[in-house]
Amino acid sequence: MIIRNSELLCGCLDKAVVGDGKKKSIFCAALRDYSTVEAAAFMNRLAKLSARWSCNQGFSIGLSDVMPGAKLCERKEDLIVEAYAQCDDYIAQLQSGELECLPGRDGAATLEETISGVLSKVRDSAGKICMEELGRYNAPLIMATCGSKGSAVNVCQMVACVGQQIISGQRIRDGFTDRTLPHFLKRSRTPEAKGFVANSFYSGLYPTEFFFHAASGREGLVDAAVKTAETGYMQRRLVKAFEDLRVHYDSSVRNSAGTVVQFEYGGDALDPYCLEGEGQPVVFVHNWKHICNMADRSADACRLAPFQVRHIVDRAVQSPRFVKWTTESWRDELVEFLCGLADRLADLRAAYGLEPHAQEPPELAAPANPRGRKPKRKAAAAAELAPEERSRLVLEWSLAEADAAAPLAARRAVDNKLLMTGATLDAFLGLCIRKYQRSRVDPGTAVGAVGAQSIGEPTTQMTLKAFHFAGIASMNVSMGVPRVKEIINAAKNISTPIVKCKLINENSLSSARIVKGRLERTLLGDIAQSIEEVYTGSSCYLSVKIDLDVISRLQLEVTLPDICTAIANAPKLKIGNNVQLQGPSRLNVYVSPKDPRQLYYTLQTLKRALPSVVVHGAPVAMRSAISKDRGSGYCLSVEGYSLREAMNTEGVDGRHTVTNHIMDNLRYLGIEAARAMTIRELSSIFGEYGIKIDMRHLMLLGDLMSYKGEILGITRYGIAKMNDSVMMLASFEKTTDHLFDAAAFGKRDMVHGVSERIIMGQQMPVGTGVFKLLMDYDRHVPPTPRRLLFDEPSSVATAVAAGA
Structure with a gap:
């Protein structure tokens, strides 16, 4: 959308432009470029205009708006028939044993995930068809497009197809009779038997479809109710732990006891509330356009050449005002942006036949000249000039005089596309430094x-039971509120620990499989062809036949003696030296019970336990999957608490191996790694839901959890370690316990924090309550005499008489 001189040139005023709370709205543009008064007046005018238009024009929705056309119905039927055929094909492959299983999944789980992927695409495709087929004046389509209510999925469910119903991240599960409802065959895996609703709300649902849809809707209601309680308690804990953190006059963040949590707030001492873009104090492109539109374009004599622009910018960023108030990285970004404009100006001048760089005269050139074009005498003359004198001459040099012989049309064409004058550049630099200081x-x-x-607030927008595939086949990673809760609580045991390993040879799939075989745990049952009971006249034992072909195909670096050693050292079996090799692919496990009468039962117990013995790999590496990242090679994702084992595995680049378990990072890599992983994990979780939280808030959370030298969860125990105030802890949880302990052990509360000051009715040490006044007691200044009522004898007599 483009507005020039209060006239709408193109675009439409929908929710994306008016704003949905983000900083890209038209109100934020009015606020940052003009003032709060103008922004408020603009909001009032727009609200009155919208209300008046709605009263005059009206907007309604009826049954005809969701009536599908014949073409839409035909295309929807084709989609559903094609999806059903694919599902039948996968079911047939499973029954014939031809379905290729996903890593770490059996045939049934692989079939479920494959069919769910096929059926979820049906609704998406039908939604796209709806958006194309419905007319531009269709009421549901207008609401979904402009952002007032609903989405393309809602339109699709009303018009075309409701889609697959999901409960706890899966299709509808079977009941106690091996089927979802008595209307279907037992162990049926077809789409309609597992919760796929092919009808739309317009056409009406069959009874079975209605039941499945009601089950999915019930889960949504329960999920919302539980999520509200979870996130509400989480936000209360966060506020209690954060309440006394404030910025001091040295830009550090400290708590009420004066302990430093951050030496500089957010690393740059910028307030997220006042930033313009995504974490940027100044959006250069927007402000440059704003200054250019406000500038006077008639002054032809003030045009600047590219070398003059660079000179002015270099001189400005080295001034005390910029050096004192801004960071070096931000100054570099500003210089890069303006030098890019200077380069664009040079390209435009070259394209229109003007001298591209409008090179400065030889007498003003710098003495260093690698190309050696200018005479030495003139370079020496330039070296003799003082910097102030040279700067004055550069600024006095006129581009208008240099372009006097050039065609007027070419000069005007360049100025029309990019006009850089001294006044414009000074106004832009002044605006940037003002906005940065603000x-x-x-x-x-x-x-x-x-x-x-x-x-805390964006956490309420997440779904409670959320799982997603993190770019890896069959590697489920928990997300949503449960994952945020794990991180904030600093949980020692998490639901889905994942270690992502970077491979040294990341371009070879066979190399990745070898590393996977080294790291992933291999059970005896995975490589054993058979386990047989053998009874002889003198002994009985278990004969295990090893499938050497499976070991070769899995590319495992394991031999028969290694397997014998692993069985002998299995902690729970306590077999000892009762394992013997028997031929190239067979080994015998003997039984020696204490009581000979228990021989048979001991043998059966051992037979059941042998398949779960870990013979190779890390015992904590449950399973792993090879995936290919975008723009890079193969990497390995391992499920389990196996960071140390993964980093020490040959073929893995331990420097770039990370885990999503915060406490493992603390144990093996240190407090800084745990802090960085806390911030990264929270950022990625919110990013999955399209929620953008300023990094400074997440950095403050990471610093608060780690500034004591250990990771402290935002729980009643973690908060008690962060703060010693009795009244603050008593106002949070376990009130009587804290008060009794304080009385028994004679604890002292200095009443410095927010909760304590509120309880005592004093001013909080936040905001204007931070600064204090100092009085100089060393100066001997006599007190100013003040005349009081009873200083005069006549007044005393009058008061006594009045009392009488």
Whole structure:
């Protein structure tokens, strides 16, 4: 959408432009470029305009709006028939044993995941067809497109197809009679028997489809109710832990006891509330366009050449105002942006036949010249100039005089596309430094309370039971509220620990399989062809035949003596030296019970336990999968608490091996690695849901959890380690326990924090309560005399008489 001189040139004013709380709305543009008064007036005018238009024009939805056309019905039927045929084909492959299983999954689980992927595409494809087929004045389509309510999925469910019903991340599960409902055959895996609703809400649902849809809707209601309680308690814990964090006058973040949590808030002392873009204090492109549109384009004599632009920028960023108030990285970004404009100006001048760089005269050139074009005498003359004198001459050099002989049309064409004048450049630099200074966080800002709410509020938008495939076949990774809860609680045991290993030879699939065989645990049951009971006249034993072909195909680096050693050292079996090799592919496991009468039972127990003996790989590496990242080679994802084993495996690049388990990072890599992984995990979780939280809030959470030198969870125990205040802890949880302990052990509370000050009715040390006044007691200044009522004898007599 483009607005020039208060006139709408192109685009439409929908939710994406008006704003949905993000910083890309038209109101934020009015606020940052003009003032709060103008932005408020703009909102009032737009609200009145919208209400008046709705009253005059009206907007309604009826049954005719969701009536599908003949072409749409035909294309939907084709999609469903094709999807059903694919599902029948997969079911037939499973029954014939031809279905290729996913890593770590059996045939039934592989079939479920494959069919779910096929059926989920049906609704998406039908939704795209709906968006194409419905007219531009269709009411549901208008609501979904402009963003007022609903989405393309809702339109598709009303018009074309409701789609596959999912409960707990899976299709509808079988009941106690091996089927979902008595209307279907036992152990049926067809789409209609497992919760696929082919009808739309317009055409009406069959009874079985209605039942499946009701089951899915019930899960949504329960999920919302449980999620509200979970996230509400989580936000309360966050606010309690964060409440006394504020910015001091040295830009550090400290708690009420004065302990430093961050030496500089967010690493750059910028306030997220005042930033323009995604974590940027100044959006250069927007502000440059704003300055150019506001500038006077009639002054032809003030045009700047590319070398003059670079000179002005270099001189400006080295001025005390820029050096004192801005960071070096931000100054580099500003210089890069303006030098890019200078290069574009040079390209435009070259394209229209003008001298591209408008090179400065030889007498102003710098003495160093690698190409050696200029005479030495003139270079020496330039070297004799003082920097101030040379700067003055560069600025006085006129581009208009240099282009006097050039065609007027070419000059105007270049100016029309990119006009850089001294006034425009100065105004842009001044606007940038003003906005940067405005973005700096003020001392006393309650960054803790703001950060806790910024993390807690978006968590309520997540789904409670959320699982997704993290780019890996069959590697389920928990997301949503449960994963955020695990991180914030600093849980020692998490639901889905995943170690992502970077391979040294990442371009070879066979090499990746060899590394996978080294790391993933291999059970005896995976490589044993048979386990037989053998009874002789003098002894009885188990004869295990090893499938050497499976070992070769899995590319395992294991031999028969290694297998014997693994069985002998199995901790729970306590076999000892009762394992013997028997031929090239067979080994015998003898039984020696203490009581000979228990010989048979001991043999059967051993027979059941042998298949689960780990003979190769890391016992904690449950399973692994090879995946290929975008833009890079193969990598290995391992499920289990196996960071140390993965880093020490030959073929794995341990420097780039990471795990999503925070406490493993703390144990093996240190506190900084655990802090960085906390921030990265939270950022990726919110990113999966399209929620953008400023990195400064997440950094504050990571620092608060780790500033004591260990990872402290935001729980009643972690908060008690962070803060010693009795009243603060008593106002959170276990009130009587904290008060009794404080009384028994004679604890002292200095009443420095937020909760304590509120309880005592004092001013909180946040915001304007941060600064204090100092009085100089060393100066001998006599007190100023003040006349009081009873200083005069006549007044005393009058008061006594009045009392009488």
